[in-house]
Amino acid sequence: MSRYALLIAPSSNRVYADTAPRLALAELAVFGRTALKGRLGELEESTFGGVPYVTFEAEDLTDRDVAYLSNLSAMFALFRVEGDLLRPVLLNRLDTFDDDLITIQKYAGKTNEQFTKLLLNVTMLASGKDLLADRPVVFDPMAGRGTTLNQALMYGYDALGCDLDQKDFEAYAAFLKTWLKRKRLKHRAEVNPVRREKKLLARKLEVTIAGQQSLVMYNIDALKAREVIKVRTADLVVTDAPYGVTHGAHHKGLSRKPIELLEEAVPGWVEILKPGGAFGIAFNTFTADKDDIAQVLEDAGLMVLDMPGFTHRVDQAITRDILVACK
Template identity: 55%
Template structure:
């Protein structure tokens, strides 16, 4: 049987690096359902003093299999092994832009970009559009997008993206970053900022960007769309069309530092449990049938069973068992992060 080894990306964050091999192993198991040959004997091994994630397959990986696995979040290099040797496998990751789109921004509370990619990958594969990781086009919604790590990863994949966040500082910081980045990289684009109003009431601000994956595509009118709404996430289904998002991916507030939505006295609530209970039904109305939602959260503030209950109560089918329950990991003393994925029946 063919035997393979994955060299894990050297994450700068030490705590995340400690968990990266285990997380990649769980992510790989989810990818396995989309491959042409079954994965077997997934393990973590040390070869030559370096940590790898290893696996065997019933048949050699096809070109399509390799193209899919090239998008694993923490994959640095893939090797076929045998006779004590590592034979490099040529990768073909779906990366439309330079990696600094994801790495330039540095700020307190930023979700690790490798984990953001993992969460998006697992959610897309749980939907009926898993083949989009081989070059398709999806509409990704992050209804708690902060400074846009999810939006940037969606751009990297060539997807359309929409984000909502109530924090005006995050909205301004992201707008300044992405417009500067697009200009610096000479990516053909347009950008427009307008006020958002409903029934003559101002709900917030909106940034609309259209960009081309290449100059030729932009000139031909083949553009991708990026929208950031500086609005309360509880207005998601008021601002977006029903069934308009292919996947919803978000990192819920951890209940430690950041507020999540406005309360009646205009302050920011810091209860992720209350937020998710109120927001999930509205998010679900925006998600199309066959789509999927992926949420990462701090297990100290809401239990897995409770969050799964909120999703199933909204009519979603929670992915349970196996690799889907192997993603829990420590972020710091106050945060143990996990993720849950659920699909919307057709």
Template identity: 45%
Template sequence: MSAGLIMPGFALLIAPSANKVYASSAIELTVAELRLFSREVQELDIRNVDKTTIGGLPYVVFDCTDIDSRKISFISNLSSAYALFERCEGALLPVELISGEKLDSDLITIQRYAGKTNEQFTRLMLNLALVCSDFRERAFTGGLHVFDPVFGRGTTLNRALTYGHHVGGTELDKRSFDGYQSFIKTWLKDKRFKHRLTAQPVKKNKKLIATRFDVTLARSRDALKAGEQQTINAVNVDTRRSLDFFAKDSHHVIVGDLPYGIRHGAGVRGELSRTPDVLVADCLPVWAKILKTGGTLALSWNTRNFARDKFVVLLRDAGLLVLDDGLDKAFKHRVDHVITRDLIVAKKV
């Protein structure tokens, strides 16, 4: 490491993205992500976060003293991290990354479907929720409970599983729910994971109110014996009814990419909210109950039909502390001609 009074400088190479539109925003989003990490975890002592180009490639640069494995772990798991270098008199010296990924990344990449949330963006949201929570020391080591109220075909759930967390969620669209269930079933079989999957209808007063599947999984028999199993609890139901299936104070973080108010494919039946503000107003009190104190919620949405200010008011009404200081516009980015996405982070204090 460089000696002297000048803080050692580092450069993080941004991963190439398969999605060209997202690639154009990835550098700005990673700058904002690292700024938020450094604000929330002050002992990281990361300063002067900025973007630059070296040798024609995009890098996030920053200064950091006394870099150690804990700091490297936070940096390594940034949503678009590809390679880390210490900057030394114009040269780039490689620093080995410490990835939190415990499962093969094809868990996240195999599925392709209309309406899938960008994988890097999903990781960004999950990272922000984990790092802004009081449970951040386990963010990249696992064992926390992550909830996605609108899980689609499971991009958030799968990302959280790769970090070693337990996952739960609700999804209204039956085709998405069934698609996720059959994907997980096949993936666990192909990877020869020890697992138990149960799928069943849920009835109340003899009336079918939902369908659910629950999975316990472990990489091997030894892992299972060592208690290193993870769980998936997935329910095909309107997320307004989450408290019928998930206990109060049961989850450390909630992460969701809310419906955009447009249809992908043939659309879905049921009480699908065409505008996310109605869904958010109905659900925030429910989601706030599911969250543990000290836990955080990171939600993204289409700003074309729901203003940030209104979202902030609804979060405050639900008793949550909005971490919006300096975040306004930092994460706003274009998805396509009808979607401009933003995200918001709030904490249960």
């Protein structure tokens, strides 16, 4: 049995950095139960040279095991513990693009990138799909300026999104087009109106990268997602609900609490999800009750999974938690 030590990625957000080891443990536990098939043990927080690490035990990790673990959202470096020395393990991340795709955009209300990756990872693993081999379509119905969509692209997956905020939609379309041009990546990107009975229903950003990866984002109320997206289009729903701080939930006016929006919109999003797919949602526990959201997911026919250890403080107005469910 070998012992391994995971060095947590530095985070620009101080509060997130403080909770990162605990979140890394919870995420590592999900990787251990799923992709690593129960072969990780003794997961704990440790310190080497005054620096916090997360450590675990395993029979010698295969290259494939390391390839899974390389994608942990908090992974900065991995070492094998040999006596009181640390031997580096070569990481092999899934990342297909430069990381400025995820980090360059800065705006109020952006979901922390590391946390977005965590939510995508645990939702993907909950679906039983292979993080490394499968290429799911990831749907974020409240995509903002695309943190989830960008992380999906980063993994080589396809991305699908909605947001009703016109400024967010335009800023994201402009960002992605500029970024693709600047990186000299072969692509097609267009924004077109979607009309129904001569009325404007939505605007649609459609991007194809290197002829093989696709991103579609609609500027539309997520309540109407089914009017523009067919049933069984997405393998995963991954979304960060409005916290009632920078963003409110738009549902018959603006509300600090997202529950009414979720009650009405989730059944449509679940129709968009393929059978066997998984649904991961983050929310502010000060404005949304976990049991209420779990009930909404169950009422829509999903099975809510037990995923302990992800509650964490973001600031004095936000304590964030997640729910993950399967169809």
